[in-house]
Amino acid sequence: MTPMLEQYVHWKDKYPDCLLFFRMGDFYEMFFEDAKTASAVLDITLTSRSKDSENQIPMAGVPFHSVDSYLGRLVAAGYRVAICEQITEPDGRTLVERSVTRIVTPGTWLPENSDGDGKIAACLFEGKNLSVALLDSASGALRAGTFALEGGVSILSAFAPNEVLLRRGQLEQFRKSCPSLTSCNTVERDKGDFSPPQASSWLCRKWNISSLSAMGLDDRDAAAGAAATAVKYLEETQFSKASHITAVTPILPRENLILDQNTQANLELIDQSTTSLFWVLNRCRTPMGKRMLKNWITSPLQDIAAIEARQDIVERLAGDPRLRARLGELLAGCRDMGKSLSRITLNMGSPSDMLVIKETLNFVPEIRALAAEDEALATLIPDCDTTELAALLMAAVADSVPRFLRDGGVIKGGFDAELDSWRSKAENSSSWLAAFEEAERARSGIKNLKAGVNKVFGYYIEIPKGNAGRAPMNYIRKQTLVNAERFITDELKAFEREMFSAESEMLAIEERIYAGLVEAVLAQAAAIQRTANFIAELDTLLSLGAVAAEQGYCRPQMDMSKDFVVKNARHPVVEVTLGKNPFTPNDFNFSDENGRRIAIITGPNMAGKSTYLRMAALIAVMAHMGSFIPAESAKIGLIDRVFTRIGARDELARGQSTFMVEMVETANILRHATDRSLIILDEVGRGTSTYDGLSIAWSVVEFLQGQEHARPRVFFATHYHELTQLAELLPGIVNLSMGVEESDRGVVFLHKIVEAPSDRSYGIEVARLAGVPAAVLRRSEELLATFEERGAEKNEEVKSSQQNQLTLFDVRQEAVLEELAACDPNNMTPMAALELVCRLREESRKVLGFK
Numbered sequence: 001m002t003p004m005l006e007q008y009v010h011w012k013d014k015y016p017d018c019l020l021f022f023r024m025g026d027f028y029e030m031f032f033e034d035a036k037t038a039s040a041v042l043d044i045t046l047t048s049r050s051k052d053s054e055n056q057i058p059m060a061g062v063p064f065h066s067v068d069s070y071l072g073r074l075v076a077a078g079y080r081v082a083i084c085e086q087i088t089e090p091d092g093r094t095l096v097e098r099s100v101t102r103i104v105t106p107g108t109w110l111p112e113n114s115d116g117d118g119k120i121a122a123c124l125f126e127g128k129n130l131s132v133a134l135l136d137s138a139s140g141a142l143r144a145g146t147f148a149l150e151g152g153v154s155i156l157s158a159f160a161p162n163e164v165l166l167r168r169g170q171l172e173q174f175r176k177s178c179p180s181l182t183s184c185n186t187v188e189r190d191k192g193d194f195s196p197p198q199a200s201s202w203l204c205r206k207w208n209i210s211s212l213s214a215m216g217l218d219d220r221d222a223a224a225g226a227a228a229t230a231v232k233y234l235e236e237t238q239f240s241k242a243s244h245i246t247a248v249t250p251i252l253p254r255e256n257l258i259l260d261q262n263t264q265a266n267l268e269l270i271d272q273s274t275t276s277l278f279w280v281l282n283r284c285r286t287p288m289g290k291r292m293l294k295n296w297i298t299s300p301l302q303d304i305a306a307i308e309a310r311q312d313i314v315e316r317l318a319g320d321p322r323l324r325a326r327l328g329e330l331l332a333g334c335r336d337m338g339k340s341l342s343r344i345t346l347n348m349g350s351p352s353d354m355l356v357i358k359e360t361l362n363f364v365p366e367i368r369a370l371a372a373e374d375e376a377l378a379t380l381i382p383d384c385d386t387t388e389l390a391a392l393l394m395a396a397v398a399d400s401v402p403r404f405l406r407d408g409g410v411i412k413g414g415f416d417a418e419l420d421s422w423r424s425k426a427e428n429s430s431s432w433l434a435a436f437e438e439a440e441r442a443r444s445g446i447k448n449l450k451a452g453v454n455k456v457f458g459y460y461i462e463i464p465k466g467n468a469g470r471a472p473m474n475y476i477r478k479q480t481l482v483n484a485e486r487f488i489t490d491e492l493k494a495f496e497r498e499m500f501s502a503e504s505e506m507l508a509i510e511e512r513i514y515a516g517l518v519e520a521v522l523a524q525a526a527a528i529q530r531t532a533n534f535i536a537e538l539d540t541l542l543s544l545g546a547v548a549a550e551q552g553y554c555r556p557q558m559d560m561s562k563d564f565v566v567k568n569a570r571h572p573v574v575e576v577t578l579g580k581n582p583f584t585p586n587d588f589n590f591s592d593e594n595g596r597r598i599a600i601i602t603g604p605n606m607a608g609k610s611t612y613l614r615m616a617a618l619i620a621v622m623a624h625m626g627s628f629i630p631a632e633s634a635k636i637g638l639i640d641r642v643f644t645r646i647g648a649r650d651e652l653a654r655g656q657s658t659f660m661v662e663m664v665e666t667a668n669i670l671r672h673a674t675d676r677s678l679i680i681l682d683e684v685g686r687g688t689s690t691y692d693g694l695s696i697a698w699s700v701v702e703f704l705q706g707q708e709h710a711r712p713r714v715f716f717a718t719h720y721h722e723l724t725q726l727a728e729l730l731p732g733i734v735n736l737s738m739g740v741e742e743s744d745r746g747v748v749f750l751h752k753i754v755e756a757p758s759d760r761s762y763g764i765e766v767a768r769l770a771g772v773p774a775a776v777l778r779r780s781e782e783l784l785a786t787f788e789e790r791g792a793e794k795n796e797e798v799k800s801s802q803q804n805q806l807t808l809f810d811v812r813q814e815a816v817l818e819e820l821a822a823c824d825p826n827n828m829t830p831m832a833a834l835e836l837v838c839r840l841r842e843e844s845r846k847v848l849g850f851k
């Protein structure tokens with residue numbers, strides 16, 4: 001094996017779980033298995049080193065200047081890549097030294113010019129609790145908290161991390177508890193990393209504080225362990241101090257409206273598609289704003305004051321097109337300062353990141369001034385000052401910079417006198433040489449004397465052979481050509497030395513100044529980050545204000561009631577995609593006053609049931625993120641969680657049948673819905689035989705209706721007409737249906753909700769519209785008549801079993817008993833026994849409705 005390959009193997013052995021990108025000149029090369037993997041994933045040619053020998057070594061490479069796009073694809077495919085750089089200059093004789101300088105992983109991937117989420121979660125299961133830390137690598141935002149298992153899982157899954165860090169040995173538990181995150185990349189970390197005392201003191205040292213309680217987190221909280229684990233991981237993989245992470249913010253239990261990943265996907269909240277809520281709401285001018293808007297959509301608020309504070313600003317911006325235009329212009333000049341700061345802090349920054357910070361900071365004074373003019377906007381202005389840094393960067397960083405520092409030209413002219421003098425020497429070299437040539441011609445009287453430069457031999461004076469004898473005394477012969485002699489003088493030699501050193505001098509000066517700039521940026525990291533956040537927030541609110549104005553949205557009234565009253569609501573996405581055809585607005589009308597909280601929605605296929613259901617959920621999400629909503633007016637009581645069971649997504653890849661998934665999701669809803677939840681159920685029970693399905697759907701509605709202490713708001717669309725009888729049997733249930741008009745030419749969908757059950761399902765009419773052959777339709781009609789007759793008898797039976805209605809009381813009671821039956825008092829410590837008694841007492845009191 002050659003010394004170079006030995007070096008490769010040395011580093012590969014140190015990072016066995018990574019693909020090793022081994023820098024060789026202008027390429028990153030991979031060998032052995034890594035080469036095969038990379039060639040398959042990246043679709044690059046697999047060659048081999050030492051082609052002639054018997055032991056051919058597979059090899060594949062990518063050019064260093066476009067490495068980002070390859071890294072992006074590998075990371076997206078779940079690989080980790082260790083970047084092994086050359087750390088000494090090649091001299092052609094000795095082996096270049098190399099070292100791994102960073103590890104690119106799904107959670108730490110922050111590409112310069114594209115969206116890299118870079119979201120890391122660290123979590124620790126302890127008894128019935130789950131502690132989580134959520135780190136957004138791009139903005140440096142770190143949040144942490146400890147929750148009861150289910151609450152923690154939903155916060156974790158709502159965060160949608162790219163990478164999850166687990167305590168060694170907890171992988172199985174993670175897979176079991178977080179099925180929606182099974183495809184997420186996981187990394188196991190040592191137990192010590194998670195230990196709260198060690199972790200807290202590590203974080204305190206990092207931030208120079210005496211206790212995490214200064215930030216609202218208890219030093220003994222396991223969440224501190226998770227937080228430290230996430231930060232340490234980022235530092236370890238990036239070989240740097242993550243100084244852009246300046247604090248940990250506790251996640252409060254009721255801070256955000258929870259939308260688990262299923263719901264996020266079902267409602268198409270932030271996908272790339274042109275049917276997502278993000279697509280409608282996004283008018284952001286900056287990548288920072290876009291990132292924040294996505295965060296707001298997936299983590300709406302649960303605090304009325306905070307929601308109203310956002311609404312105030314949206315209202316202000318929606319009502320003032322001139323202010324919007326002025327602010328928009330300034331924001332359009334801002335770039336992704338948050339991410340550039342992170343990249344510089346994590347040692348992956350380039351001169352363009354410095355330029356991004358310079359250009360963005362340059363707009364800050366004007367943006368601050370504009371915001372300060374308005375009472376609502378002024379509340380966003382951060383208490384920090386970046387003017388000095390902005391002035392330094394303005395003076396020092398050139399207006400356009402090369403990709404790499406070593407290419408020169410990053411530092412602006414006029415900033416450093418020495419650099420300027422070297423630059424002017426280099427730039428003036430040709431005019432100096434021309435003047436020198438002129439002077440030498442005059443001095444020697446040789447008219448065809450020439451002064452020039454050549455890469456190999458350097459500077460020279462050339463005199464044709466015939467005149468060579470007339471060369472002045474101080475000319476030193478340098479080279480003989482066929483027709484000419486070349487000379488040099490002391491003066492020209494000195495100039496040559498100066499020119500050759502100019503390049504390396506310039507680079508050295510630029511490097512020194514640049515290092516100073518990096519230091520200045522790092523020293524102001526917290527201020528830059530807060531300013532970045534301010535810009536992002538302003539951009540997001542401006543976007544919401546613009547959409548509110550242009551789409552004619554209204555400000556929803558938010559309160560602590562259980563109302564969901566929306567007048568003339570429109571679906572935010574469908575109304576945009578319908579184009580010229582106007583969207584037919586519809587109402588929602590659940591209020592404490594009318595006592596309604598479950599709507600059974602029937603009507604033919606294609607009538608607009610799903611649209612109505614999703615509209616309710618989207619309006620809830622928008623209202624809680626502080627946005628205005630597509631409606632005439634609205635009064636919405638605070639919602640803690642939106643649950644959805646929609647459609648039949650293909651889960652075969654996860655090894656679960658469609659019906660199984662439907663039931664798992666339904667079970668989750670039934671177990672965790674609270675008094676403040678909003679539940680959207682689209683055709684639950686459809687995935688099995690009619691009577692199984694009907695029975696399940698029926699009992700699900702009964703259950704949701706029968707809960708004493710948890711009465712969620714429910715919209716249930718169904719094709720089971722039998723369910724409409726529930727409105728007569730139980731209070732709080734209302735029948736809605738989608739209006740249909742029958743004419744000679746068939747059915748017409750009115751898309752208008754009416755407060756009555758649909759008289760039938762019109763399935764056969766829809767089949768006719770779709771072009772199903774007449775013979776099939778005739779036969780269907782015949783069969784329908786028979787089935788309906790038989791069905792009527794069955795319904796009587798269902799109604800009569802109504803007294804057996806299941807309630808939450810039974811389920812919770814069962815859970816208490818199950819836990820009691822499972823405990824083993826002989827093997828419990830007195831403390832554990834006491835804890836059990838306390839918990840069971842708590843549960844029992846809940847079941848019995850004690851305060």
Ligand SMILES: Nc1ncnc2c1ncn2[C@@H]1O[C@H](COP(=O)(O)OP(=O)(O)OP(=O)(O)O)[C@@H](O)[C@H]1O
Nearest residue numbers: 582583584585604605606607608609610611612751
């Ligand atoms: N209120 C409305 N105004 C205008 N068009 C609407 C409205 N609601 C729905 N539509 C249109 O009708 C189409 C069908 O709606 P939707 O998918 O909600 O029907 P559905 O009753 O849920 O059907 P299925 O039972 O087959 O799922 C939508 O794609 C949309 O274009």
